[in-house]
Amino acid sequence: QHIKCGMIAGPGELSDMERTVTGWRSKVLDKSLIAQNGPVINMRSGMTVNEGTAPEGITGTGVIALIFAAMRDGRIEESKIRNDPIRINRKISFSEDDFREAGKAIGAIRAGHLTLMLTAGVDPERIKTMYMAGASGTYVDPVKSKEIGLIIPDCTTVKQVCYTSLELAKDFLLKPEMIGDLNALRDKLVTKHVMFASSDIFSELYVQEYAFWNDGMPLNRYRRVLERYGAEGYLDRTKEHVLVKPHERDIGDIGESLDIVDLGTSMSMSHDCSQCMLCVRSCPEHALSFGDGVFTVNTGKCLGTACGRCQENCPQHVFRYSAFRLN
Numbered sequence: 001q002h003i004k005c006g007m008i009a010g011p012g013e014l015s016d017m018e019r020t021v022t023g024w025r026s027k028v029l030d031k032s033l034i035a036q037n038g039p040v041i042n043m044r045s046g047m048t049v050n051e052g053t054a055p056e057g058i059t060g061t062g063v064i065a066l067i068f069a070a071m072r073d074g075r076i077e078e079s080k081i082r083n084d085p086i087r088i089n090r091k092i093s094f095s096e097d098d099f100r101e102a103g104k105a106i107g108a109i110r111a112g113h114l115t116l117m118l119t120a121g122v123d124p125e126r127i128k129t130m131y132m133a134g135a136s137g138t139y140v141d142p143v144k145s146k147e148i149g150l151i152i153p154d155c156t157t158v159k160q161v162c163y164t165s166l167e168l169a170k171d172f173l174l175k176p177e178m179i180g181d182l183n184a185l186r187d188k189l190v191t192k193h194v195m196f197a198s199s200d201i202f203s204e205l206y207v208q209e210y211a212f213w214n215d216g217m218p219l220n221r222y223r224r225v226l227e228r229y230g231a232e233g234y235l236d237r238t239k240e241h242v243l244v245k246p247h248e249r250d251i252g253d254i255g256e257s258l259d260i261v262d263l264g265t266s267m268s269m270s271h272d273c274s275q276c277m278l279c280v281r282s283c284p285e286h287a288l289s290f291g292d293g294v295f296t297v298n299t300g301k302c303l304g305t306a307c308g309r310c311q312e313n314c315p316q317h318v319f320r321y322s323a324f325r326l327n
């Protein structure tokens, strides 16, 4: 969330990088959220050839691809970016600070996978299939994800299942009686819950991850910690996998009636309040503004209801994100 040019997936966003003979070609989402060719970046020389669609932001999947490409070509080493930042074009770049922010999330995911397996007493080498959902289940390249630690290295099948919440909504409409199965699943999850915040295993592993991504700490110490847990070799294995991906993209495969909005689209609302502007100031993406009695949110920048800081910080409890309407 604190990556400077980071944005949620939408038209005009850099979502992937592909190796070419002259460098890494960025892939930029079009109006149908299909990746098209964008500028080519040579990670070694730092040169960029501006061709194709100019990106206006970077999605989470684009961040993964950028880190993978930069690590592959030695532009990122020991958590330092040579010739910081990596420039994509005049508007978009990826800096060492961005790398550290991304590392906090990547490290948490790898430490989280290990925590679940070690707590359940499952040897990682027994994990053969991994499911990826949401944006990861649609746009993320599993090979790149695996190389930077986001996928369990031992799995030999990766299933990308797109946005499961949309699939679930569709299934519910077609088969309302499945609520019973879901409630049973929920009860199982609640009784076998692992809370990372209070897990000693997670805490020990995440310290290692944090030091690796933030301070460039060599992995040797981390390897020794994993040996103690009986997970030796985890950081150094990568098995090839078969990819199962039934859909090319998320929304179009499920319902053509959903609109895909352009970057820069805004929503507005107004209400009576003290105009303290705490909501505007608490927005980490500078997506919210106020003028002439109207609050306006830039949907290209806003993180949506997963964030909600504007609403949470309203001392008068009058801010309602759901009251925004598209302009």
Ligand code: SF4
Residues within 6 Å of the ligand: 282, 283, 284, 285, 286, 287, 288, 297, 301, 302, 303, 304, 305, 307, 308, 309, 310, 311
């Ligand atoms: S939800 Fe509110 S605080 Fe969060 S990014 Fe959007 S406008 Fe900003």
Ligand code: SF4
Residues within 6 Å of the ligand: 273, 274, 275, 276, 277, 278, 279, 280, 313, 314, 315, 316, 317, 318, 319
């Ligand atoms: S935080 Fe609440 S009271 Fe303050 S300006 Fe925003 S909506 Fe108004």
